[in-house]
Amino acid sequence: MTTIQLTRKDFVSDQTVRWCPGCGDYAILAQMQKVLPELGIPKENIVFISGIGCSSRFPYYMNTYGIHSIHGRAPTLATGLKLANPDLSVWVITGDGDALSIGGNHLLHAARRNVDINLILFNNRIYGLTKGQYSPTSPRGTRTKSSPMGTIEWPLNPISIALAAEATFVARTVDVLQKHMHDIFLQAANHKGFSFVEVLQNCVIFNDGAWEQYANRKLRDDNDIFLEPGKPMVFGRYSDKGLIQTPDGLEIVELNDEYTIDDLAVHHVESLELAWELSRFQYPKPLPLGVIYNVTRETFGEGVRGQIADAKVLKGEGDLYKLYNAGETWQVKKNGRK
Amino acid sequence: MAEEQTASEKRPVVIQELEDVVIRFAGDSGDGMQLTGTQFTNTAAIVGNDISTLPDYPAEIRAPAGTLAGVSGFQVHMAQSHIWTPGDTPDVLIAMNPAALKASLPDLEPGASIIINTDAFTPANLAKAGYETNPLRDGSLKNFQVYEVPITTLNRNAVQDVEGLSPKQLDRSRNFFALGLVYWLYDRPLEPTMEWVKKKFAKRPEIIEANIRALQAGYNYGDTTRLFQTRYRIRPASLPPGTYRKVSGNEALAMGLVTAARKAGKPLFYGSYPITPASDILHALAPLRNYDVITFQAEDEIAAMGSVVGAAFGGAMAATGTSGPGIALKSEAINLAVMLELPMVIIDVQRGGPSTGLPTKTEQSDLLQVLFGRNGESPLPVLAPATPAECFDIALMAFRIAVRAMTPVIVLSDGYLGNSAQPWNIPDPDDIPPIEIKHPTEPNGNGVFLPYKRDPETLARPWAIPGAAGLEHRIGGLEKAPEYGNVSYSPHDHEQMVRERAEKIARLVEFIPELDVFGPEEGDLLVLGWGSTYGAIHAAVADAQNRDLPVAHAHLRYLNPFPRNLGDVLSRYKRVLVPEMNMGQLAMLLRSQYLCDVTPLNKVQGRPFKIIEISRKIDEMLSGAEK
Numbered sequence: 001m002t003t004i005q006l007t008r009k010d011f012v013s014d015q016t017v018r019w020c021p022g023c024g025d026y027a028i029l030a031q032m033q034k035v036l037p038e039l040g041i042p043k044e045n046i047v048f049i050s051g052i053g054c055s056s057r058f059p060y061y062m063n064t065y066g067i068h069s070i071h072g073r074a075p076t077l078a079t080g081l082k083l084a085n086p087d088l089s090v091w092v093i094t095g096d097g098d099a100l101s102i103g104g105n106h107l108l109h110a111a112r113r114n115v116d117i118n119l120i121l122f123n124n125r126i127y128g129l130t131k132g133q134y135s136p137t138s139p140r141g142t143r144t145k146s147s148p149m150g151t152i153e154w155p156l157n158p159i160s161i162a163l164a165a166e167a168t169f170v171a172r173t174v175d176v177l178q179k180h181m182h183d184i185f186l187q188a189a190n191h192k193g194f195s196f197v198e199v200l201q202n203c204v205i206f207n208d209g210a211w212e213q214y215a216n217r218k219l220r221d222d223n224d225i226f227l228e229p230g231k232p233m234v235f236g237r238y239s240d241k242g243l244i245q246t247p248d249g250l251e252i253v254e255l256n257d258e259y260t261i262d263d264l265a266v267h268h269v270e271s272l273e274l275a276w277e278l279s280r281f282q283y284p285k286p287l288p289l290g291v292i293y294n295v296t297r298e299t300f301g302e303g304v305r306g307q308i309a310d311a312k313v314l315k316g317e318g319d320l321y322k323l324y325n326a327g328e329t330w331q332v333k334k335n336g337r338k
Numbered sequence: 339m340a341e342e343q344t345a346s347e348k349r350p351v352v353i354q355e356l357e358d359v360v361i362r363f364a365g366d367s368g369d370g371m372q373l374t375g376t377q378f379t380n381t382a383a384i385v386g387n388d389i390s391t392l393p394d395y396p397a398e399i400r401a402p403a404g405t406l407a408g409v410s411g412f413q414v415h416m417a418q419s420h421i422w423t424p425g426d427t428p429d430v431l432i433a434m435n436p437a438a439l440k441a442s443l444p445d446l447e448p449g450a451s452i453i454i455n456t457d458a459f460t461p462a463n464l465a466k467a468g469y470e471t472n473p474l475r476d477g478s479l480k481n482f483q484v485y486e487v488p489i490t491t492l493n494r495n496a497v498q499d500v501e502g503l504s505p506k507q508l509d510r511s512r513n514f515f516a517l518g519l520v521y522w523l524y525d526r527p528l529e530p531t532m533e534w535v536k537k538k539f540a541k542r543p544e545i546i547e548a549n550i551r552a553l554q555a556g557y558n559y560g561d562t563t564r565l566f567q568t569r570y571r572i573r574p575a576s577l578p579p580g581t582y583r584k585v586s587g588n589e590a591l592a593m594g595l596v597t598a599a600r601k602a603g604k605p606l607f608y609g610s611y612p613i614t615p616a617s618d619i620l621h622a623l624a625p626l627r628n629y630d631v632i633t634f635q636a637e638d639e640i641a642a643m644g645s646v647v648g649a650a651f652g653g654a655m656a657a658t659g660t661s662g663p664g665i666a667l668k669s670e671a672i673n674l675a676v677m678l679e680l681p682m683v684i685i686d687v688q689r690g691g692p693s694t695g696l697p698t699k700t701e702q703s704d705l706l707q708v709l710f711g712r713n714g715e716s717p718l719p720v721l722a723p724a725t726p727a728e729c730f731d732i733a734l735m736a737f738r739i740a741v742r743a744m745t746p747v748i749v750l751s752d753g754y755l756g757n758s759a760q761p762w763n764i765p766d767p768d769d770i771p772p773i774e775i776k777h778p779t780e781p782n783g784n785g786v787f788l789p790y791k792r793d794p795e796t797l798a799r800p801w802a803i804p805g806a807a808g809l810e811h812r813i814g815g816l817e818k819a820p821e822y823g824n825v826s827y828s829p830h831d832h833e834q835m836v837r838e839r840a841e842k843i844a845r846l847v848e849f850i851p852e853l854d855v856f857g858p859e860e861g862d863l864l865v866l867g868w869g870s871t872y873g874a875i876h877a878a879v880a881d882a883q884n885r886d887l888p889v890a891h892a893h894l895r896y897l898n899p900f901p902r903n904l905g906d907v908l909s910r911y912k913r914v915l916v917p918e919m920n921m922g923q924l925a926m927l928l929r930s931q932y933l934c935d936v937t938p939l940n941k942v943q944g945r946p947f948k949i950i951e952i953s954r955k956i957d958e959m960l961s962g963a964e965k
């Protein structure tokens with residue numbers, strides 16, 4: 001294959017983008033259009049599949065192949081597409097309602113099967129397209145049109161769900177962190193297997209500021225912890241805080257005379273225990289961002305194609321004549337039989 | 339064969355020739371009746387009879403032993419002439435316990451033979467079956483020819499010294515004793531079953547030993563006992579020449595799907611969720627990986643359908659199989675496929691409904707669901723095979739239609755077709771024409787690609803698949819602008835697209851065959867059916883014609899669109915009888931579309947029509963005796 005020189009512009013479709021001005025989705029779209037040229041994949045081999053919701057308009061704006069499908073089911077279409085056509089780079093664009101409410105089941109199974117697709121979950125903790133009802137990630141007590149006295153439901157934690165569902169790549173980023181998001185999308189694309197990326201996304205209309213403490217320039221340094229594989233887990237405006245491993249789990253310490261950077265716990269992306277513990281971090285603990293978990297396992301497609309290859313070695317290339325004549329057969333000659 | 343056991347005393351046995359016979363094996367669901375019936379059928383097929391079978395088993399895998407709920411039956415009709423159904427009433431019943439007797443008795447006509455395993459007629463078993471008195475003693479069977487055989491005891495004697503099996507395991511071979519006895523009665527060879535046992539239990543020599551001994555002991559018992567004075571012989575049937583095998587509807591559908599994919603030079607993608615009575619299609623396809631068959635057992639019905647839509651977008655020959663409850667769940671994704679205009683085949687092996695209904699029993703009550711069970715104006719083609727063997731042709735035709743018109747296509751089979759078997763005249767795969775598919779490689783609209791630019795003849799849109807440079811496009815469930823396929827809420831665009839989608843399906847009348855009529859081209863009465871009622875209708879009409887009654891039969895394989903000449907056919911008869919295993923769904927369509935006041939004949943008992951039920955109605959209508 002010849003090297004393809006594509007630019008951001010190649011991935012911009014002719015459709016007018018129709019998200020509300022100021023919506024976090026714009027930044028995600030822009031980053032995606034920047035990342036794809038770096039992958040060296042011809043754009044005709046890229047497919048975006050979405051469900052229903054604000055985020056799910058995404059494929060219309062990408063000048064690639066795409067399907068705007070039905071609510072919650074994008075992972076099922078992506079699974080069929082990837083099995084039928086393993087050469088494609090398949091992306092699922094989904095939201096917190098789409099992926100965790102109506103499509104919860106499909107998310108679990110795409111993850112555990114390790115289908116080689118990249119799923120980007122835009123988490124704005126609200127239903128935007130239906131005009132502002134609470135979502136499965138809305139914090140308890142959220143007041144919305146459908147929960148005027150505050151929700152009484154406990155929210156789901158997308159990262160914990162992905163880990164529990166045996167995803168092999170689990171990461172989190174924030175819509176305003178352009179460079180970070182870029183890097184995470186690149187890593188997700190390069191991971192062979194199911195890549196799960198949660199993007200904290202701001203819905204200016206119905207849930208503005210839902211991620212304020214992690215996104216706001218003034219607050220985020222003390223509230224975000226950027227994970228890097230093999231590096232000590234340090235955070236804070238002055239990189240003056242970090243996590244240490246204690247018998248009771250991770251604890252936050254201040255770096256001073258007592259603790260130095262060498263005392264801090266190191267991020268192991270292959271440790272499910274560590275990933276799980278990090279996934280449970282909640283405000284006021286810092287929010288882990290970056291690649292939380294990353295392991296390699298046979299993908300679903302590899303398994304299927306492996307079986308096809310094995311079957312051909314064992315039984316030979318399929319032959320319809322043999323298929324029809326399998327089992328007991330008998331001849332009927334003219335005028336009766338045998 | 340063990341000579342010493344038969345040598346005791348030779349006795350005169352009359353051999354009687356029969357045109358056909360209907361035998362039912364009935365026992366507890368743990369008694370191996372499906373296996374016994376299948377073996378008997380295979381042997382009948384191998385010796386050249388025409389066959390038709392009807393398995394009937396409970397939804398529960400192991401319903402409480404000895405109860406009516408746990409009765410498992412297998413009916414086989416074998417004949418020396420062409421037959422169409424598994425037979426209305428068994429001529430011979432093999433009842434392995436009281437519950438099996440009680441469950442089958444209402445289906446027997448006086449004079450039928452009943453072979454009874456008397457060992458199972460214990461007070462406890464009688465009570466479980468709800469018998470207050472022992473039917474063997476109370477005279478309630480006086481109208482039948484009853485043969486009392488202590489099958490369990492006789493079998494124990496035959497297999498007792500097989501080593502390595504517990505007494506309970508040894509008793510499990512008693513169905514082979516019963517099978518051996520029936521083989522003797524109908525003068526059948528034991529070899530095919532013996533070969534099968536040896537293959538099946540290759541790793542368990544002790545089981546081979548027990549089953550073969552049981553089989554031979556049953557046969558020898560027939561030979562030596564004075565109970566049976568007559569043996570029966572059924573000559574080979576004069577079927578059209580060719581190589582035959584036995585095939586069930588589900589097997590034939592699976593082979594049809596694989597054939598379609600091979601003939602299109604593409605992989606077959608089959609995404610499905612296990613459901614009775616469709617799972618056997620998945621089971622038949624799963625071992626065919628060397629045919630480039632990708633079976634995908636999805637997490638639910640919805641995912642199965644979604645995966646099929648995705649695979650079709652990717653250019654695979656994509657199909658799914660399910661039953662009525664699964665169609666309900668799949669409807670949303672089927673509707674997406676209608677909107678995306680992608681080719682795929684959706685098989686509905688119907689069962690009794692509504693809701694979970696009767697999972698293992700047959701019905702034709704999903705016709706209106708598949709035609710109208712989706713939101714919006716959502717037309718798609720619906721096909722229905724008439725016989726198990728025809729399932730093969732219909733699966734192929736479904737794919738031909740799907741790729742021709744770029745549309746999902748529904749195939750309506752049912753539990754009866756799916757599970758029952760008949761001889762199949764095996765085609766030569768080379769005689770089956772290819773399925774030509776052209777994926778565009780060039781833009782179709784002045785340098786741009788228009789995903790909804792339709793073929794002027796078929797109105798199909800182009801099937802451009804990812805990987806084709808320059809044809810990148812986005813499609814979705816939202817309404818679109820004609821040709822461009824971009825989202826459009828324009829009133830005119832919507833109406834135009836709705837009409838085009840409808841017209842595209844309507845134009846398939848040019849592609850599908852016209853409706854054939856069996857019998858007089860016009861006259862007093864037409865019996866019009868669809869799907870698995872074919873056999874019973876055909877036999878009833880043939881019988882009426884033999885009695886010089888002016889009646890014809892036509893059978894619809896195409897329920898949307900209807901064959902072009904259907905209206906004309908309907909108009910040529912004074913009356914039209916429409917038997918259906920539902921409450922009149924086709925009848926309703928015919929009335930609304932042709933203003934033809936058809937007479938419905940409805941049966942919703944989870945069982946196929948009997949020939950006699952249709953014959954009676956024909957007679958009634960022609961004699962003017964009906965109310």
Ligand code: SF4
Pocket residue numbers: 018019020022023024025054055124128129202203204205206
């Ligand atoms: S409603 Fe919220 S999420 Fe939707 S487009 Fe507007 S700002 Fe974005």
